[in-house]
Amino acid sequence: MNIFRVIAEDIQAVKDRDPAAQNSFVIWLTYPGLHARWSHVIEHWLWNHGLRSLARISSQFTRFMTGVEIHPAARIGRRFFIDHAMGVIIGETTIIGDDCTLYQGVTLGGTGKETGKRHPTLGNNVLVGVGASVLGNITIGDNAKVGGGAVVVSDVPPNSTAVGIPGRVVVRDGQRVEIEKQAAAQHKENLPDLVGEKCEGLGERIAELEAEMMQLRALLSVNEQELEFTASED
């Protein structure tokens, strides 16, 4: 990968995606997300050419300077942009497609339970919002968006938006997805409890029968008293 072409493309990506962007020189100088990305290009090259310790040392220095920690082994596509940088972690087995954007505080990490490929794969043109965590060996499809603050632990289909904790798809192919139906399908407590409903019905019937029995008993005792009264008069 030609580093000068990468720099030119990335600066253009910032112009396209950041309304606050100024001229190329200022962008080149003042975007720590770009500095971290360009360092990673070199560190990835070092990693792939057997200079792994040097790559790791360099990536830690980059982290110190930019607040962005990208493992040198992570694979990152073209026109990658981390807006505002700071607090961004990209794990070792992460794969990121072309034209992706991350905001500050994003973690592309593992769940701590997996080994081998344990970090996410992002398709092309994926956006991950501020403070979001995308965890595990999951796939975020092309053109998908992850809302700020979300914690996504399962695949997100292409052309979708996932928000919340745990991340749920709320928009797919431009159409709203009904969250309530999804939640009902995902949570056992919302499934119909047929046995419970039957028991509830039986309980109500028993209460009705008890009430009727009390009335009958009351009637009987009145009739007995009347009988005793008539017998004593005779």
Ligand SMILES: CC(C)(COP(=O)(O)OP(=O)(O)OC[C@H]1O[C@@H](n2cnc3c(N)ncnc32)[C@H](O)[C@@H]1OP(=O)(O)O)[C@@H](O)C(=O)NCCC(=O)NCCS
């Ligand atoms: C998710 C996001 C990308 C919008 O995607 P979208 O496909 O246009 O989705 P919509 O705006 O149509 O929102 C769909 C639903 O999700 C909700 N939603 C949007 N973002 C959300 C978030 N981060 N967390 C929780 N819910 C969110 C909306 O309120 C809406 O719900 P409603 O219809 O019940 O009101 C955007 O809201 C977001 O979070 N962007 C991150 C930007 C960022 O990090 N900026 C930092 C700048 S410093």
